[in-house]
Amino acid sequence: MNTLGLVLVGIAMAVGLAGIVVPILPGIILVWLAILVWALEEQSAVGWWILAITGVLLIVSQVVKYVLPGRDLSKAGVPNSTLWIGGLAALVGFFVIPVVGVFVGFIAGIYLAERVRLKTHDAAWPSTVAALKAAGISILVELAFGVAMFLTWLITVIVT
Template identity: 30%
Template sequence: MDLVLVSIGLILMFVGIFGSILPILPGVPVSWAGLVVLHLAPSITFNWTFIIITGIVAISLYILDYIIPALGTKHFGGSKAGAWGTTIGLVVGILAPIPFGILIGPFAGALIGELVFNRTKGRQAFKAAIGSFIGFLASTFIKFTATVVYLGLFAFKVYENWELLF
């Protein structure tokens, strides 16, 4: 039973890491779910304080994931069209077979959102697109870092209780 729960937890960890980059999956909460599944393994010793603190961090980062890109967009004079364009551009950039699509897509999407849907003029649209893109990068970096830290905590707990698992 322990190995099944550890395996499920590890899968959730990797799904969480991918989710920290892909806008479709809630990366940090999924990684936290991996820690909870690991906690359910009878041979692994956890305390509830650890689970609660990491859960609060996961929920906080999930909420901040919506606030940080909006702040970047607003700070640089962007609109909701630019923020939506960033997300749509990310999905297109991931699916498009072009190098660096994951970086070009969000910026191009924000720029198109500003130019076409918000009717922002050239230089201001470019500045707003940069703001949307910086907000997106900051949010993605924070989520990715958190999921990697959660993976490290997961690995530490498995390593610490390795003898009990077998």
């Protein structure tokens, strides 16, 4: 692949990594798709190996990003229905408040769902904080795996 192609693949991965932190794009999927484009262009054993390795990292990331936060949420007693409400409120927030609406909607949805379920602010707020921590852990896990995928590709490009 020529230099321009490598730069474009790298930019696509950078956009994917940004999409993990600011959930507008399917971030880690975009990182893997950029590697797929590179591997298809390379048509080499090394390219296919890197695609396979990053594919495994992608799958593992999706498992870990749900298992770790899910375990913490179970310990905190936050039900899945609260998370669904938070997710729906985040979607509404995305369209109502530009840029930060996803975050505002998620927090508001979690808090309101827990406030209705638990009846008091003092009971709802710790559940909201636990849900926010779990969302943060999920983002950090996916970002770590996305960076690992990017570095796997980058080192391969530099070495070969």
